[in-house]
Each structure stands twice: as structure tokens, then as C-alpha cells.
């Protein structure tokens with residue numbers, strides 16, 4: 502069934518346009534917002550897509566206004582697609598205390614199974630199925646796609662790749678929450694979205710999934726790049742980059758890991774390294 506898109510805004514930017522859309526999401530059963538930057542290097546040219554998944558508290562606008570990605574995407578001929586980080590709306594369940602790390606702005610890119618979240622929080626299906634179908638139906642894109650993100654979204658990007666063998670050409674992450682079953686942000690989110698039975702959490706944890714990957718899984722050869730600020734105040738308690746580097750090392754999975762001295766968790770960090778990540782993805786798209 503085709504989806505009706507409502508254009509919220511359209512701004513000329515470099516050779517192309519930065520546009521925001523809303524639409525009714527079948528999987529999340531509410532209106533969702535996303536942004537697309539499409540270079541117009543040659544009118545009508547079909548271009549590959551990089552999906553960007555943002556972190557806690559964000560919507561589509563944090564990345565589009567702070568990362569400075571469009572200038573490089575324009576040069577490289579890459580379409581950027583930036584979804585929101587959760588369902589939204591007055592009828593969508595939120596954290597009971599309105600906390601920033603669960604509920605609105607914090608969908609964690611999982612498919613919730615628990616009441617009342619299961620009704621609207623199907624963010625994994627949204628970013629890996631519904632949104633790509635909408636993008637392919639409505640924009641001049643090829644079927645080549647890669648995925649990247651920050652923090653909750655950095656982990657989300659890795660999970661999307663792990664759970665969809667062959668779907669992406671490359672994956673990268675800035676300061677991902679690598680091992681959510683072992684950190685407070687992840688434990689809170691997974692308890693709320695997936696329930697108290699921790700056995701159901703492992704298929705949503707990148708380190709746990711890498712541990713049990715079958716030999717020959719396409720993830721083993723998927724280009725993977727991670728950049729982590731070493732002055733990030735969430736480093737030890739929430740992000741645990743060594744959990745991911747160790748999981749990859751144990752399974753012989755190549756990982757281009759860069760610790761960036763002096764950088765924190767902010768979009769100043771992302772703005773500094775986004776060009777490296779976009780050039781990395783372009784090689785495979």
C-alpha cells in the first residue's frame with residue numbers, strides 16, 4: 502500500500518534540497534517525521550542512501566542542523582535519510598516520569614513487545630522495512646544503502662546490519678551503546694520495551710549477537726567503522742567500546758575502531774568525524 506507523504510519543509514542546500522516529511526506509519530500506528538537530503542548532481546540521477554539513526558533526546562533535526570553532513574553528501578552524491586528516534590503524539594506512551602532515556606525520543610530501534618509500548622514502538626521495523634520502502638517509492642535512489650548513527654542510534658545501526666544480512670553495504674557508528682544488556686540506559690529500555698525476561702534481550706544487543714553469529718554470516722565481511730570520543734562522559738558506564746572491540750576480536754570480525762582523544766559525546770564530535778564516515782560509506786555504495 503502506498504504511503505501519502507506530507508511535506509513539512511523544503512530548503513535548497515548545496516546542489517540539492519533538504520526536506521522534512523510526515524506520514525502515517527503502518528508499523529508504528531502514528532504519524533512519523535523524517536528528513537531527506539537529496540543532492541541534485543544531475544537531475545533525475547538515482548543515488549545510494551545513507552540512513553542516519555540519532556541518539557537519545559533527538560529527532561531528525563539534531564543531525565541535519567549540527568553535523569554538517571550535507572556538504573559532503575552533496576560532493577559524494579549520497580542521499581541522507583534521517584528518521585525520528587521514536588513514535589510521537591499525544592496517544593503514544595512515554596516514560597511514566599517523563600525521563601529522557603525512555604519513551605519519546607528514545608525508541609532504541611527495537612520492536613517493543615510490552616504493553617503499552619508494543620502498539621507504537623516498532624522502530625526496528627520502521628527503520629529497516631517501512632521507511633526504506635517509502636524512500637525507494639518516492640525518491641530517486643538506488644537500492645544500495647548503508648547505515649550509521651550515534652549512541653543509541655550507533656548501536657541501532659549495528660543491530661540493523663546484524664539482523665538484516667546483506668541489506669547494507671557498510672555500517673558505522675559514533676559512540677554506540679555497544680552492550681545495552683550491560684548498561685543502565687539499555688537495561689531500562691529493554692525492561693520497558695522487551696520485558697523482564699532478559700533472554701529476550703540478547704537478540705537486540707550487538708555484542709551478544711556477534712558472539713553467536715554463525716560462520717559465514719555476511720556480517721563478518723560487512724565493512725564496520727566505529728569512532729568513540731575518549732573524553733565522552735558516558736564512556737565507561739554506558740558505551741563500553743571495549744565490549745564491542747573484544748566481541749569482534751574474539752570472532753575474527755574486522756572493525757575499524759578509532760578512539761578520538763579529547764572528544765566528548767556531542768555533535769561537535771560528530772561534526773568533526775562525519776566526513777571520514779561518509780567517505781568510508783561511499784567506497785562501498
Ligand SMILES: N[C@@H](CCC(=O)N[C@@H](CS)C(=O)NCC(=O)O)C(=O)O
Nearest residue numbers: 556557558559563601652653767768
Ligand atoms: N540529556 C542527557 C544526554 C542526552 C544526550 O547526550 N543525547 C545525545 C545522544 S545520546 C544527543 O545527541 N543529544 C542531542 C544533541 O546534542 O543535539 C543528559 O543530560 O545526560
